[in-house]
Amino acid sequence: MEAIRMEIIHQAARERAEAPFGARGAIVERAAATLGLSVQRTHTLVTEASRVLRLQAPRQRRSDAGNTAVSEEELILISGAMANTRRAGKWMLACTDAIDMLYEAKKLSTRLSPGRVCVLLRERGLHPEQLAAPRTATQMRSDHPNAVGEMDFSVCVLYRTPKGELLMLDPEGEHYKNKLENYTRVMNDLLVRAVYTDHASGAIATRFYLGGETAENALDFLMWVMTQRVDSNGRAMPFHGVPFKIYTDQGSAFKAASFVNFCAALDIKTERHKPRNSQATGQVENAQNLVERGLESRLRFLDPESITMQRLNSLAELWMHHWNGTKKHRRHGMSRYVAWNLIQPAELRIAPTMEIMRALPSTMAQKRQVTSDMRVSFAFKGQGSKEYDLRYISGLSPKDQVYVTVNPFAFPAVRVGVTDMETGEIVWHQVEPVQKDRFGFDVQAPNLGTGEFRAMPATPADERRQAIAAQAYATEAGPATAQQIEAAQRAKAAPYLGQFDPLADIKATQLPTYLPRKGVQHAAAAPTVEAVRLSVAEACKRIRLALGEAYDPGVYAWLTERYGSDGVPEDAAQALIDSRRQAASADVPKTGLRAVGGGA
Numbered sequence: 001m002e003a004i005r006m007e008i009i010h011q012a013a014r015e016r017a018e019a020p021f022g023a024r025g026a027i028v029e030r031a032a033a034t035l036g037l038s039v040q041r042t043h044t045l046v047t048e049a050s051r052v053l054r055l056q057a058p059r060q061r062r063s064d065a066g067n068t069a070v071s072e073e074e075l076i077l078i079s080g081a082m083a084n085t086r087r088a089g090k091w092m093l094a095c096t097d098a099i100d101m102l103y104e105a106k107k108l109s110t111r112l113s114p115g116r117v118c119v120l121l122r123e124r125g126l127h128p129e130q131l132a133a134p135r136t137a138t139q140m141r142s143d144h145p146n147a148v149g150e151m152d153f154s155v156c157v158l159y160r161t162p163k164g165e166l167l168m169l170d171p172e173g174e175h176y177k178n179k180l181e182n183y184t185r186v187m188n189d190l191l192v193r194a195v196y197t198d199h200a201s202g203a204i205a206t207r208f209y210l211g212g213e214t215a216e217n218a219l220d221f222l223m224w225v226m227t228q229r230v231d232s233n234g235r236a237m238p239f240h241g242v243p244f245k246i247y248t249d250q251g252s253a254f255k256a257a258s259f260v261n262f263c264a265a266l267d268i269k270t271e272r273h274k275p276r277n278s279q280a281t282g283q284v285e286n287a288q289n290l291v292e293r294g295l296e297s298r299l300r301f302l303d304p305e306s307i308t309m310q311r312l313n314s315l316a317e318l319w320m321h322h323w324n325g326t327k328k329h330r331r332h333g334m335s336r337y338v339a340w341n342l343i344q345p346a347e348l349r350i351a352p353t354m355e356i357m358r359a360l361p362s363t364m365a366q367k368r369q370v371t372s373d374m375r376v377s378f379a380f381k382g383q384g385s386k387e388y389d390l391r392y393i394s395g396l397s398p399k400d401q402v403y404v405t406v407n408p409f410a411f412p413a414v415r416v417g418v419t420d421m422e423t424g425e426i427v428w429h430q431v432e433p434v435q436k437d438r439f440g441f442d443v444q445a446p447n448l449g450t451g452e453f454r455a456m457p458a459t460p461a462d463e464r465r466q467a468i469a470a471q472a473y474a475t476e477a478g479p480a481t482a483q484q485i486e487a488a489q490r491a492k493a494a495p496y497l498g499q500f501d502p503l504a505d506i507k508a509t510q511l512p513t514y515l516p517r518k519g520v521q522h523a524a525a526a527p528t529v530e531a532v533r534l535s536v537a538e539a540c541k542r543i544r545l546a547l548g549e550a551y552d553p554g555v556y557a558w559l560t561e562r563y564g565s566d567g568v569p570e571d572a573a574q575a576l577i578d579s580r581r582q583a584a585s586a587d588v589p590k591t592g593l594r595a596v597g598g599g600a
Contacts, residue, residue, distance in 0.1 A: 008034055010053065013046045017055040070120060074108050078117060079126040091128055137279050140199075145343040148199040149243040150284035151222070153213040153251060156191035156296065191312075194221040195291055197284045199247075201339035202329045203239045204287045206295075206316050208309065215256035222246075222262075223358065226351035231321055238337045239324065242349040245269040247281055265360050265405050265415075266351075295319040356411065365405035365417065372398045374456060375434070378414055380406055386433040388414055389442075393429050395421070397461035472496050533567030536560050546577045550584045 012031035016024045032042035050056050078098050085092040093101075095114040103111045112120075121127040142148045192213055196205040205225045209217040228240040246263060248254040250272050263270045273280035295316060299307065324336040332339050351357065359380070368376040370390060379385035388404070390396055395418055403417030403426060412433050417426040435443045446452040470479035472495035473488040480488065501507070534542070536559045544551045555576070559568055 005035060009045050009049045013049040013053055013055055016046060017050060070110065070112055070117065075120055075124060075126055077102060077107060079121055079128060079131065083128040083131050086128065086132065134279065142199040144347045145198055145200045145340045146241050146243045146347055148245045148247055149196055150199060150247045150281045151196045152249060152281060152284040152288060153192050153194050153253065154288045156193045156208055193288065193291060195284055195287045196221065196225045197287045198239065198340060199283060201336050202283065202331065203324045203336040203340050204290065204320060205239065206291045206320055208312050208316060210309065213251050213253045215253045215259045218253040218259050219262055223354060227354060229317065237321060238340045240351065242266050242351050243268060245271065248272050249278065249281060250275050261365055262360055264365065294323060360406065365403045367401050368404045370396055370398050370400045370402060374398065376402060376404055378404045380412065386412060388416065388431045389434050390416060390431065391457055393418060395460060397459040531569040531571045533569055534573060535567055536563065539568035539573045542573055543577055547580050550580055
């Protein structure tokens, strides 16, 4: 019966689809009479059958379909306003508020409904939820175990109390994130979990530290990772050695000079991914989650008073050996230790002793000045100072600055870094220490007693000095030869003679024309010098001594009348003496006294 009913409805649907406009109602009415149903119910059934049989004509598209009053630039602005208020996974600014804010700020030409704006944002891929999707990531590979290691720090679920106890954080109670006063009280006492992964095998190493993410903790953890460990039975375990590269985030510990220099000394390349791009070190980030769930989740079942740093790290190493040795990695299908054991001898660089590695941060690359005998000295902690001969390193001259660091793989040899003048890069050379005899002499030095002599290799400074001298004493034939330079210097010839005018710049100076300035005449006059005055008696005494028998006794009366109590100027007395002598030598008859310079 139901099949007959459906056939009647389907037949009516097919007839209605082919009927002209105006005849479709009669077809539905006939079917309603046959089925004993109302015309409205029959119309609904026939319409549904037409949809199932795909007999309905396609809906005509509106002429303005796809057009909107909001421009692409306005949609980008709305999307940006919403996306930049995301916090803790929530959009702090609702679409309605974003539209109202931008419309009132005259940034939108029209105010559309939030529902329509959200539809448009999704159609154009601008909705904040679409923009919050993870960025595309490229899967990277490494050639062998120890080729690349990833390292990271994360806050642990434990903290240390003032009594020294290690207790679990209570995020649902006392240390609830919104109770900041309780949370910040233990911020400086939180334990941090250090995790290291080998990129090729996926092997995981982990330890716990107090004091936060510091360079000291990072160095201690890296040294521990590189050192070979043993299990509880004393068997040597896999996963050790010096990696060729370490990939980290932008943590301050990994950017510290001590960490970077330590890696450079061990020939480990360091690289940090861009900020806010944690998926670049996704392997170690996932390892953090594995340690937290696989190890830290079990700490809640231990007696809090029994948890110490030593026991915690022992448990971490125990879990690490279990996980690496038993759990198969999804990528290569082997346990992590089995995969790491595929390492080849040339790929496994055995780490130096822990003593040497701990001393390395205090003896990192240091600047040294090359001495005149082309040497530098360098002291390694606890080993004393040694000298290193650099004469055969190209590009070096006395007084040059070089970098010197210990080579931990070939101690006591050092690495000497020389800056390439063309590229600016530091080129490292391995140099052995100078071997000395019992008197402290270099065993390779020439023997003075036998007259042996070996000149030092020419340095760049020697070559530059030679080139400068050849130009300074150049002749018409060209640059001067060594003999010509020596002859010119012996003759004390002036350098660059005739090659340029040493006063050319002074002669070429064009001074501006200065306008004369008005001034005021200074009132100062030339100083006058007053001759020393003698008493008449003293003046006559001097004259008598000077003239002897030529002295005229009338001089006293004349001087008294001429100068009186003011005294006789010393130069006047001398002039009188000179005039009497001239008169005596000319045999001029005495005619009485005359004033010096004329007058009776």
